[in-house]
Every structure is written in structure tokens, then in C-alpha cells.
Amino acid sequence: MSNHTFSASSVRSHTIRVVKIAQFLLAASILCSPLIAEDWVVYEGKSGPGVGKHIVFMTGDEEYRSEEAMPMMARLLAERHGFKCTVLFAIDPKTHEINPDVQTNIPNMAALDSADLLVLFTRFRELPDEQMKHFANYYLKGGPIIALRTATHPFNYTRDAKSPYAKYDFRDTKWPGGFGQQVLGETWVRHHGKHKVEGTRGLVDGLNRNHPILRGVEDVYGPTDVYEVANLPSDATVLMHGMVTTGLKPTDPPKLDKALMPIAWVRHYLNEAGKTNRIFTTTMGASVDLLNEDLRRMIVNAAYWGLQLDVHESANVDIIGDYDPIFFGFGEFEKGVKPARYAN
Numbered sequence: 330m331s332n333h334t335f336s337a338s339s340v341r342s343h344t345i346r347v348v349k350i351a352q353f354l355l356a357a358s359i360l361c362s363p364l365i366a367e368d369w370v371v372y373e374g375k376s377g378p379g380v381g382k383h384i385v386f387m388t389g390d391e392e393y394r395s396e397e398a399m400p401m402m403a404r405l406l407a408e409r410h411g412f413k414c415t416v417l418f419a420i421d422p423k424t425h426e427i428n429p430d431v432q433t434n435i436p437n438m439a440a441l442d443s444a445d446l447l448v449l450f451t452r453f454r455e456l457p458d459e460q461m462k463h464f465a466n467y468y469l470k471g472g473p474i475i476a477l478r479t480a481t482h483p484f485n486y487t488r489d490a491k492s493p494y495a496k497y498d499f500r501d502t503k504w505p506g507g508f509g510q511q512v513l514g515e516t517w518v519r520h521h522g523k524h525k526v527e528g529t530r531g532l533v534d535g536l537n538r539n540h541p542i543l544r545g546v547e548d549v550y551g552p553t554d555v556y557e558v559a560n561l562p563s564d565a566t567v568l569m570h571g572m573v574t575t576g577l578k579p580t581d582p583p584k585l586d587k588a589l590m591p592i593a594w595v596r597h598y599l600n601e602a603g604k605t606n607r608i609f610t611t612t613m614g615a616s617v618d619l620l621n622e623d624l625r626r627m628i629v630n631a632a633y634w635g636l637q638l639d640v641h642e643s644a645n646v647d648i649i650g651d652y653d654p655i656f657f658g659f660g661e662f663e664k665g666v667k668p669a670r671y672a673n
Contacts, residue, residue, distance in 0.1 A: 368420045368436040370668045372404050377411025378638055384412050385444040387464075389419035390452035390479045391429045393553065393657045394616035398477075399450055400671035401619065401652050406632060409645045415440045418668055419454075427666050433488070438463040446635050447472055448628075450614060452479035453499075455486050461494045468512070471604030473635030475628060477614030478553070481509040482517035506560065512598050513610045514565045515558050521590050522554030522573040525658075529555050529613060530572040530583060531592060531624075537568050541640035542595065542609060542630045549627065551618030552577040553657065558591045558612070569593035569627075571612070593627065595634075607635050616654030622646060 374380055386403050388395040396418055403414035417435050421428040432453060438460040441447065444467055456464075468474070476483075482499035484507060486492060495501070497508040499516045506516035522529065531549030546569075555571040571592035573584040593611040600606055609631040611624075619625055625646040633640045650673075655661055 366437065366668070367425050368668060369418060369440070370400060370403075370416045370671050372407035372414040372416075374407045374411035374413050377409065378633070379406065379410040379412030379636075382412050382445045382636055382638075383440075383443050384414045384446045384448060384632065385440050386414065386416045386448045386450070387435065387438075387441075388417060388450050389429055389432070389435055389454055390450060392452070392659050392661075393450075393478050393614070394655055394662065395450035395477070395479075395614075396427050396429060396662065396666075397654045398614065398616035398619050399448065401616075401648060402448070402625070402628060404649050404671075405625070405646065406629065408649055409647070410629070410632075412632070415444075416668070416671065420668075425667055426664070427662070427668065429662055430660075432485075433457065435460060441467040441472075444472060446475065446632060448475045448477070448632075449480040449483060450477040451483040453485035454483060455488055456484075456494075458492055458494065461492070461497075465494060468508075468606065469600060469602040469604065471600065471602075471606050473607040474513070474609070475631050475635060476509075476513045476608070476610040477628075478612055478618075479517075481513055481515045481556070481610065481612065482507075484508060510560060512600070512606065513608055514561050514594060514596055515610070515612075516560070518557040518559050520554055521557040521571075522584075522587065524554050526577070527554050527584060528552045528574040528577045528579075528581065529592060529618075530574050530579075531613070532570045532572055532589065534567050534569060537566055540566070540568055540595070541634050542593075542627055543568055544630055544640050545643050546623045546627050546630070548621075549613070549623045550574075550579040550621055551613045551615065551624060553613060553615045553618050555587075555590050555592065556612040561591055561594065562596065564598075565591075565594045565596045567591045567594045569611075595631075607637075609635060615657050617656055620652070620654070
């Protein structure tokens with residue numbers, strides 16, 4: 330049996346190699362699976378046109394299950410297209426569970442500091458100034474925004490009227506209609522179709538059918554009803570109109586006594602800091618709406634458009650894994666769920 334002697338330098342060299350191997354294995358595991366913080370989820374893109382771009386999804390609505398829909402879209406954009414995608418949630422600070430009824434807490438808003446695109450799906454939030462400053466900074470630097478469904482009325486300041494962000498309130502009178510009206514193009518008006526009774530059939534605007542966001546988009550339907558749009562600014566370009574259907578199935582006929590309403594539009598908004606935000610807004614987007622392939626395609630195309638990337642004719646918008654969303658309704662969200670649920 331031979332004798333071995335170890336110098337201090339050889340031990341140190343061996344230790345360094347072990348540490349480097351451990352660091353490499355950790356990095357490899359991170360690249361192959363979502364990063365999970367207690368209160369949010371990050372999907373790391375691996376390959377595709379989106380590599381190097383960071384999309385932040387800001388969720389928090391009481392009714393349309395943004396907490397289910399946005400992780401699905403984030404994973405799709407990460408794994409199919411290469412984007413890094415961070416999903417933020419309305420979190421109960423005591424349990425660290427997702428609770429869309431908690432209107433005052435969306436942890437890790439600082440993720441917006443490195444965001445290249447924001448997907449906004451909130452309703453009546455009133456976040457602390459410390460969190461909201463990251464949202465305001467992103468907006469004022471001219472960051473592109475995709476706004477879904479209740480994002481037309483994303484904020485509601487009933488607790489702190491002196492907040493510097495109170496003007497974002499959907500009912501604000503000094504900045505009429507708040508962030509939704511001023512930046513996105515519309516605020517909350519009313520339901521145009523009958524809620525939970527009539528659905529939405531999307532009709533492409535023929536004059537704008539060649540817009541990149543509409544590439545490959547032919548058949549859009551969702552069971553959410555059409556929202557009324559009454560104040561759309563003249564600089565908005567309508568991409569799609571919504572026809573009210575008599576029921577909640579794609580085969581249900583149109584309700585011809587209801588006018589068409591804009592349900593998807595774009596605009597270039599010059600904000601108060603002198604920067605231009607590229608805006609795509611759709612009044613569709615509930616978790617059950619996104620079972621529709623061409624609605625997902627329109628949102629994926631909008632991400633490319635917002636980031637000024639080439640939009641392909643037939644982007645891959647296939648859902649990854651299981652997706653069985655809960656039908657929309659107040660109080661219908663699944664209780665006891667933490668963000669880690671959406672990392673698998």
C-alpha cells in the first residue's frame with residue numbers, strides 16, 4: 330500500500346476544483362428549470378429569438394385567473410421562444426400563498442428594473458409606493474406594454490389618496506381615466522355583452538389586416554364577454570373588433586343587435602417623460618380565453634412587436650404541459666397555492 334502526502338497547495342487546488350464543479354452543476358440546473366423564489370417564478374429561455382430579452386408578467390385580478398394564465402404564457406414564451414420570463418403574483422404576506430383578493434402586495438416589482446417588456450394583467454391594485462416606483466420607472470423610461478382584459482382598470486387608490494401614484498386610479502379626474510385611459514387607451518366602462526352568458530368572436534379589422542400582430546391570426550374566440558369601449562383615442566389603431574355571441578360556445582351564432590366593439594388595438598404613447606411606449610391592449614385574455622390558439626398567437630406576436638423583433642408567420646404557440654384553467658368568477662381561485670406550483 331503506497332503512502333500519499335498532501336501539501337496545503339494541493340488541498341487548496343482540489344477544493345477550488347470541487348467548488349467550480351458545484352457551481353457549474355448549479356448553473357446547469359438553473360438553465361434547465363424555472364427559478365423559484367418563494368413569491369414569484371422565473372422561466373429562463375434557452376434558445377430562440379428572445380434570448381437576452383426579459384419579459385415581466387404582473388398579475389393580480391380577482392376574477393379572470395391571471396395567476397393561472399400568465400405562468401402558462403410565460404413558460405410558452407420562455408421554452409418556445411427563448412425569452413427570460415418573470416411572473417409576479419398577488420401574495421398574502423402571512424402565508425406566501427397566491428391570493429388575488431390581496432390588492433396591496435406584489436413582491437419583486439424590482440424585476441421591472443431589468444425588464445424589456447411588461448405584460449400587465451391586474452385589476453384595482455393599490456400597491457405600496459416602494460413597489461409602485463418600479464412600475465412607474467419602467468413606464469416613464471418608455472418600456473413596451475401588453476395589457477390584458479382588466480388591465481384597462483389596473484389601479485384603484487382608495488387607501489392613500491396622497492400617493493404620487495394615485496393619478497393612476499381608473500377614476501382619476503385630473504388625469505382622466507387614470508393609467509388605463511391615458512396610456513393604454515381605455516378604462517373600465519361597463520360590460521357590453523352579458524357577463525357569463527355571452528361570449529366574444531374576434532373579427533380582424535380589414536384595413537389593418539397586414540399588421541405584424543395579426544400574422545397567422547384567423548380564429549379568435551373566448552367565453553368572456555365583450556367590454557364596452559367608449560373613449561378610444563384617435564391615435565389608436567384597432568386590430569380586432571369583438572362580436573357578441575348568443576352563448577359561451579365557439580359555435581354559438583352572433584347577437585346581431587349588439588354593435589361591434591374594439592377588442593384589440595395598438596398605439597405609440599408619448600409619456601410625460603418624453604419617452605414613447607409601444608402599447609398593445611386587448612380586452613380579452615382570461616385564463617379560459619387563452620385556450621384559443623390564435624389569441625395566444627396574437628399575444629406572442631405582440632411581444633415580438635413590442636420588442637421590435639421580426640414577427641414570424643406561424644409562431645409556435647402550443648401550450649407546454651397541462652393547462653386546465655378555472656372558469657372565471659369572483660372567489661373562484663384555487664386556495665392554498667404558492668408560486669412554486671407553476672414551476673413544474
